[in-house]
Structures are given as structure tokens and as C-alpha cells.
Amino acid sequence: MDMTPAKATLTREDWSAAALAALERHGLAAVAVEPIAKSLGATKGSFYWHFAGRDDLIAAALDQWERRDTDGVIATVDHxxxxxxxxxxxxxxxxxxxxxxxxxxxxxxxxxxxxxxxxxxxxxxxxxxxxxxxxxxxxxxxxxxxxxxxxxxxxxxxxxxxxxxxxxxxxxxxxxxxxxxxxxxxxxxxxxx
Amino acid sequence: MDMTPAKATLTREDWSAAALAALERHGLAAVAVEPIAKSLGATKGSFYWHFAGRDDLIAAALDQWERRDTDGVIATVDHxxxxxxxxxxxxxxxxxxxxxxxxxxxxxxxxxxxxxxxxxxxxxxxxxxxxxxxxxxxxxxxxxxxxxxxxxxxxxxxxxxxxxxxxxxxxxxxxxxxxxxxxxxxxxxxxxx
DNA sequence: GAATATCCGTACGGTAGCGTATGGACATGA
DNA sequence: TCATGTCCATACGCTACCGTACGGATATTC
The missing domain is CATH 1.10.357 (Tetracycline Repressor; domain 2)
Known part of the structure; x- marks a missing residue:
């Protein structure tokens, strides 16, 4: 499930990337704070420093997908x-x-x-x-x-x-x-x- | 959400039909015992008399869908x-x-x-x-x-x-x-x- | 080297849902 | 009428997750 063997200090992007991965694999219900924290080797204490709450995480994951998707299509078409x-x-x-x-x-x-x-x-x-x-x-x-x-x-x-x-x-x-x-x-x- | 204004006595089919409707609208996570009980104007006490547990309900809903789908396709093709x-x-x-x-x-x-x-x-x-x-x-x-x-x-x-x-x-x-x-x-x- | 900011862990209370235990209402038959 | 079977409500404990409070560690700055 998780691959990065913990990390010194986490960024907002680390969290939204993990959230996007969870969304991709198991749906929106899997975008849950505590399980993702575990998969990152962290706790909620870290999460609530970077995010206002679960909705904030969902929005970040969706935004990341939209950007990645846009870049991907453009790159593909150019290619x-x-x-x-x-x-x-x-x-x-x-x-x-x-x-x-x-x-x-x-x-x-x-x-x-x-x-x-x-x-x-x-x-x-x-x-x-x-x-x-x-x-x-x-x-x-x-x-x-x-x-x-x-x-x-x-x-x-x-x-x-x-x-x-x-x-x-x-x-x-x-x-x-x-x-x-x-x-x-x-x-x-x-x-x- | 719910339409039938309660009913004297519920059957196993009533439950699985309600479960299928919930699945159709809000995904597998919505196939939950207590919310569906509420939508039927009943409580868990009724549910656990008809079903062994949540998995049993999910199986019944999926089975109902498979039958309905089969009948539907056959009827459509015949038509x-x-x-x-x-x-x-x-x-x-x-x-x-x-x-x-x-x-x-x-x-x-x-x-x-x-x-x-x-x-x-x-x-x-x-x-x-x-x-x-x-x-x-x-x-x-x-x-x-x-x-x-x-x-x-x-x-x-x-x-x-x-x-x-x-x-x-x-x-x-x-x-x-x-x-x-x-x-x-x-x-x-x-x-x- | 002390003050401050950054980042995170722990502990707590709250809610939703699962499953069980138990008793009660109602019908049916002896 | 009493005994039995059917169907269901209530009450309970358990788990998973959300969000908050708070304190500690580490780095950074003056």
C-alpha cells in the first residue's frame, strides 16, 4: 500500500498525492485522514497542520488530478x-x-x-x-x-x-x-x- | 429518499430492493443497515431477523440486480x-x-x-x-x-x-x-x- | 544561546455504523 | 387460554473515523 518508508517532513503535496492515490484505488471513501496518515508513516497531528480538514484534502486531490490530467492531455497531443x-x-x-x-x-x-x-x-x-x-x-x-x-x-x-x-x-x-x-x-x- | 410510508411487515425483498436503490444512488457505501432501516421506517431489529449481516444484504442486492438486468435485456431483445x-x-x-x-x-x-x-x-x-x-x-x-x-x-x-x-x-x-x-x-x- | 516559528505526536471527546442480546407485540393453533 | 412461532424495537458494546487541544521536538533567527 505505502511505498515511501516515512519521510523527515511532509508537505501539503505529499498528502494530496497520497489522497489521490487512495481515491484512484478505493474511491472517495478511502480519502480518509487517519488511514492516509498511517500510509505516510505520520499521524493526524501532521495532517491538521497542513489542511483545514478532510474537505480541504479532497479539494486538493481533485485539483491535483485536474492539473495532471490537463498536462497529460496536452503533452499527449503535442507528442x-x-x-x-x-x-x-x-x-x-x-x-x-x-x-x-x-x-x-x-x-x-x-x-x-x-x-x-x-x-x-x-x-x-x-x-x-x-x-x-x-x-x-x-x-x-x-x-x-x-x-x-x-x-x-x-x-x-x-x-x-x-x-x-x-x-x-x-x-x-x-x-x-x-x-x-x-x-x-x-x-x-x-x-x- | 424513501417513498413507502412504512409498512405493516417487511420482507427480505423489501430490504434488498431498498439496498439496490441505495446502491444505485450513492454507491456501495450507502448500502448501510441503519440508514436503510430508517428509510423503511424500521430498525435494525427487523433487519437482523431477515439477514445474517451487511454482506448478506449486499449479496441480495447484487443478485437482484443481476436478475433484473438479465430479464431486462431479454425482454428488450425480444421486443x-x-x-x-x-x-x-x-x-x-x-x-x-x-x-x-x-x-x-x-x-x-x-x-x-x-x-x-x-x-x-x-x-x-x-x-x-x-x-x-x-x-x-x-x-x-x-x-x-x-x-x-x-x-x-x-x-x-x-x-x-x-x-x-x-x-x-x-x-x-x-x-x-x-x-x-x-x-x-x-x-x-x-x-x- | 535564547526566542520564535515550523512541524508533528498524543490524548481526548464526539458521531456513525455494525452486530448482539433481550424482551415484547401479535398472530395462530391446540 | 395458553403455548408457540413470527416479526420487530430497544439498549448495549465495539470499531473507525473526524476534529480539537496541547505539548514537545527541531530548526531558524537575532
Whole structure:
């Protein structure tokens, strides 16, 4: 569960990183002060010096996720070639990440039972809108109208979310190894104009 | 929250139905004995007469969902015409249910943070496999090879899951009313051969 | 080298939920 | 009518977690 064998002095970022990890693995309920303190080799005394309370920690974890997510998408898109192949490469990368990186797309899933939570809903809305806009402009770059591009972005993003869910909950339903790469290629062909 | 203004004597089914509703709305953590007792106008004394403990209640709720889901899919597929239109009609129905019926596809989402829970994982696996098989055979009916049909089923089911997630967490991202029906039609055209 | 700020551990009270024990209300049958 | 079975409320102890109070340790500054 915990990896860092204690640390001299903890920062606010250490706490929110641990909180984000707990959120990713076991949901919002796992963002609990005392268990996370234990995982950091500390006690609540430390926590309440850095944070006002549990809500403050949740907000910090969500904020950290939103930043990480934004940076990640931007880096991915930049990394993804030029012109027409940009969209295809992006799709391949994120669909690979879903089965490769442990917990890509897991935060969204962990947040689902609390999608109407006043702290969660705005973050979820911003992240989704940002990703949808990115996809939409990639589709308009391919010559689609704005309306068609939005629809395509919706379907594509839904497919991404669904694959994340399958990879997370029922990984046996997805092909393994090289077969998965071939499967992704077929998906990309179906989804791109 | 609760609707039935108390009841003379409660049955095991009353409890598991209330548990399923709580699960659907607020996740597995909300499947808690005392809050549900309160929502039924009863106390724990009643609960522990019908159930061995909380795990027993969770199992009953999951079982109820699995049965309801199976019956629902079968009824839907039967309802869905004959031949080539069968697949298209099914897709239209489930994609409409995602935004129409309150909480279609919500249980899967609520269960995501506990996908590795020893009671949850087998149910999730069975439900997913059953749906995937249904889709696969509908695609083979359309002339696709078994392998192509499986791939198509994966993409289609992922799209369904993703739309359920969008409808649940960020409903603003989906078209409303009649525009949604048109959107669904475009999706179905893209996904069917 | 003493004062101050930074960081954290310990101890405490409070709440929510789980599970058990026990008795009581009500019906049903002998 | 009394005995038995069914269904449930109340009361209790237990655990996990939240938040506060307070004091101690270490570093930093003058």
C-alpha cells in the first residue's frame, strides 16, 4: 500500500498525492485522514497542520488530478505527430494507456458514485469539456463540420470511457498483448473519418 | 429518499430492493443497515431477523440486480423486431434508456470503485459477458465473422458504457430531447455494418 | 544561546455504523 | 387460554473515523 518508508517532513503535496492515490484505488471513501496518515508513516497531528480538514484534502486531490490530467492531455497531443495522423495517434495512445498504465481513467470511475457531490461535479464537468473540445477540434481538422465533429467527439470519448471501464472492471473482456494493439487499430479505423 | 410510508411487515425483498436503490444512488457505501432501516421506517431489529449481516444484504442486492438486468435485456431483445433491424432497435432502446430511465447503467458505475471486491467482481463479470455475447450474436446475424463480431460488440458495448457515464456524470455533454434521438441514429449508423 | 516559528505526536471527546442480546407485540393453533 | 412461532424495537458494546487541544521536538533567527 505505502511505498515511501516515512519521510523527515511532509508537505501539503505529499498528502494530496497520497489522497489521490487512495481515491484512484478505493474511491472517495478511502480519502480518509487517519488511514492516509498511517500510509505516510505520520499521524493526524501532521495532517491538521497542513489542511483545514478532510474537505480541504479532497479539494486538493481533485485539483491535483485536474492539473495532471490537463498536462497529460496536452503533452499527449503535442507528442502526437502533425496533421491527419494526430487524431489517430492520440486515440491509439489513450486506448493503450487504458490497459497499460495502472489507473488511466480510474479517477473518473472512482468519482462516479459522487458525481453530484458539490466538490466533484465541477471538476468532472471541466475535465470532460476540455477533453471533448480537444477531440472536436481534431475532428474539424479532418474536415468535419462543427456539428458532425461534436457528435464524433461524443462517440469517441464515450468509447474511451467505456474501454476504461472494461479494462478496470472486467479486463478479461479485452484482448491481451499484441492482439489488443490490432484491436485498437480496428477501432480507430471505425471511429475516424 | 424513501417513498413507502412504512409498512405493516417487511420482507427480505423489501430490504434488498431498498439496498439496490441505495446502491444505485450513492454507491456501495450507502448500502448501510441503519440508514436503510430508517428509510423503511424500521430498525435494525427487523433487519437482523431477515439477514445474517451487511454482506448478506449486499449479496441480495447484487443478485437482484443481476436478475433484473438479465430479464431486462431479454425482454428488450425480444421486443426488438426481427432480422436486420433487431440490432439497431436494441441500440436505440438502450441508448435512450441511458438518458431516459433514471439510473439505467448506474449500478455498473456505482460498483466501479469496488470492481475487485470479492462479492462484486463475479457479478460484474457475468453481467458483462452476458451482454457481450448477446451483442456478438446480433453482429454475427448481420454476416460478420465471429472475430469481427466480438470486436464490434466490444466497441458497441464500450460506447454504451461511456454514454451511461456521460449521462450520469456530465449530462450537459449530451444533446437534449429530439436532438438526442437524431444523435443516437447517427451513432447507430456508425456502429452497425 | 535564547526566542520564535515550523512541524508533528498524543490524548481526548464526539458521531456513525455494525452486530448482539433481550424482551415484547401479535398472530395462530391446540 | 395458553403455548408457540413470527416479526420487530430497544439498549448495549465495539470499531473507525473526524476534529480539537496541547505539548514537545527541531530548526531558524537575532
Amino acid at each position: 502526437a505527430a502533425e496533421g491527419a495522423d494526430r487524431l489517430r495517434l492520440l486515440l491509439r495512445l489513450v486506448l493503450q494507456a487504458v490497459v497499460g498504465a495502472p489507473g488511466a481513467g480510474s479517477i473518473e470511475l472512482a468519482l462516479q458514485p459522487h458525481a453530484d457531490h458539490p466538490m466533484v461535479a465541477p471538476v468532472l464537468a471541466r475535465v470532460t469539456e476540455r477533453r471533448m473540445s480537444t477531440l472536436e477540434s481534431l475532428f474539424t481538422d479532418q474536415g468535419l463540420s462543427r456539428s458532425d465533429a461534436r457528435d464524433r467527439a461524443r462517440l469517441t470519448y464515450a468509447a474511451y470511457l467505456g474501454h476504461a471501464q472494461l479494462a478496470h472492471a472486467t479486463p478479461g473482456q479485452l484482448p491481451k498483448g499484441k492482439a489488443y494493439a490490432a484491436y485498437v487499430d480496428r477501432i480507430v479505423e471505425t471511429l475516424t473519418p | 426488438a423486431a426481427e432480422g436486420a433491424d433487431r440490432l439497431r432497435l436494441l441500440l436505440r432502446l438502450v441508448l435512450q434508456a441511458v438518458v431516459g430511465a433514471p439510473g439505467a447503467g448506474s449500478i455498473e458505475l456505482a460498483l466501479q470503485p469496488h470492481a475487485d471486491h470479492p462479492m462484486v467482481a463475479p457479478v460484474l463479470a457475468r453481467v458483462t459477458e452476458r451482454r457481450m455475447s448477446t451483442l456478438e450474436s446480433l453482429f454475427t446475424d448481420q454476416g460478420l465473422s465471429r472475430s469481427d463480431a466480438r470486436d464490434r460488440a466490444r466497441l458497441t458495448y464500450a460506447a454504451y458504457l461511456g454514454h451511461a457515464q456521460l449521462a450520469h456524470a456530465t449530462p450537459g455533454q449530451l444533446p437534449k430531447g429530439k436532438a438526442y434521438a437524431a444523435y443516437v441514429d447517427r451513432i447507430v449508423e456508425t456502429l452497425t455494418p
